[in-house]
Amino acid sequence: MQVQDTDLKLLRIFETIVRCGGFAAAQPMLNIGASSISEYMSQLETRLGLRLCERGRAGFRLTDEGAELHAAAQRLLGAVDTFQMEAGTLRNQLSGVLRFGMIEATLTDKYSPLPTAIREFGQMAPDVRLHVQIDTPGSMEQHVLDGRLHLAVGPFPAQIPGLDYLPLYREEQGLYCASTHPLYERASGRVPLSVLSKQRLAARAYLGSQELKLLHMTEAAASVDNVEGRAMLILSGNYVGFLPPHYAQPWVDSGLLARIDPEHYVTHLDFQIITRKGAESARVVQAFSNQLRAAARKVSRTARSSK
Template sequence: MQIQDNDLKLLRIFATIAQCGGFSAAQSVLNISASGISEYMAQLEARLGVRLCERGRGGFRLTDDGASLYEATQRLLGAVETFHMEAGAVRHRLQGVLRFGLIEATLTDLCSPLLPAIRTFGQAAPDVRLDLHIEAPSSMVQHVLDGRLHLAVGPFPTRTPGIAYTSLYREEQGLYCATAHPLSERANQQVPACELSGCRLAARSYLAEQELSLLHMSKAAATVDNVEGRAMLILSGNHIGFLPPHYAKPWVDRGLICRIDPDQYATHLDFDIITRNNAESTRVVQAFREHLLAAAAHSLAASKP
């Protein structure tokens, strides 16, 4: 299939429909009527000779061919965006769309370089549109590998072939329980690991083994790959779990949760910048990476006495 301008238009419409989960949800995003969307989809299916989605009383779903095309479309549109950035670099301009991923629940961390880096980069490159995706670490790795993300920032305890890792900063982690939990009465005292064996741990899915080892536990009662879900289980009073202190602070201040033996159960997450290995970065990606590293260095220097 030779890709023409109209094909790119149809593929962008198709990608939006897939992301929105149906024709109706995509109408407001595309600013196209339902009949118009149907017509565009009919053109794309006729162009390819396959049915891309099922829609009707059973709801909307991509066919196997549609799912495959959606993955290929994401890679193609990513390559087009990268071309725009490289073309801008020829004219010594930073422009295009920068697609990057972040783990959730970092905004309240005053030591994080993310917010200052985004601020200074936006001032230095006002013609670059930021396309920010909040994802789990495993998803970000996959999307950097397949080109859907130019780079990502998060904790990646497992090293994946094909990914380049650059250390960025550390985030403190503490062990918490609800004030309704039996441990809360002794939270500020020394709590031996043997006393935690009967507790139900809400572990991070990508760090479960590390947490179990630290607490001398054999298994977790729940695994959650996001901070909010873990906080919910802790607040229920049924589980203990690790949280970043900056994220836990509002509930600590309200007396809803407390930190358990901070001296013994203090750990951290290492945040890295990840990019695809051996991939030549555009000037836009290089510039954003430099802003991240500069902000991290400034934050580290400011935290030293």
């Protein structure tokens, strides 16, 4: 298949539909009606000779071929976006689409440089459109490797070949239990490892072994990739688990959570910027990476001075 301009338009519509989870949810993003979206999808399926998705009363679902094409389309569109950014650079202009990945539940962290960096980058490069993807660390690494993302920010404890890792900032992690958990009443005091090691841990899938070692446990009772899922398990009263204090604070204030022995059970996540190794980064990507690091330094100085 020889890719033409109309194909790129159809693939962008398809990518938006998948990202939004269906035709109806994609309408506001695409600013077109359901009948037009359906017609565009029919055109793409006819062009490819494939059935890409099931749609109807049962809901939206990708076929196996649709899932494979979606991954290929993301790689292609990422390459097109990179080309557009590099072409803009030749005109001494920061423009194009920057595909950026990050993990969830960072907004309430006063040490996170992301809001500051995005604000200042937007003022510096108003012609650049940010495409933000919220994902797990492992998925972001894969998507930077295959070109679906230009760069990503998150904790990446097991560095993999093919990526460059730049330190950005550190996030504190505390151990928590719910008000219905047996440890709640004694959480603020000393809780020995002999007691903790008998509790049920809701671990982070990408850091489970480190948490188990820290708490002298042999296995986790539950494993979850995202912060919200882990908080839900902890709030059930059946588990203990690590959360960022900035995220847990509202539940602590309302009495639903307590931090367990904060003097002894504290750890950190080191956030990094990842880009593909050996790839000549477009000036837009370099500019955003530089803005992230500058914002991290600025936010850190502000936070220290406010103590």
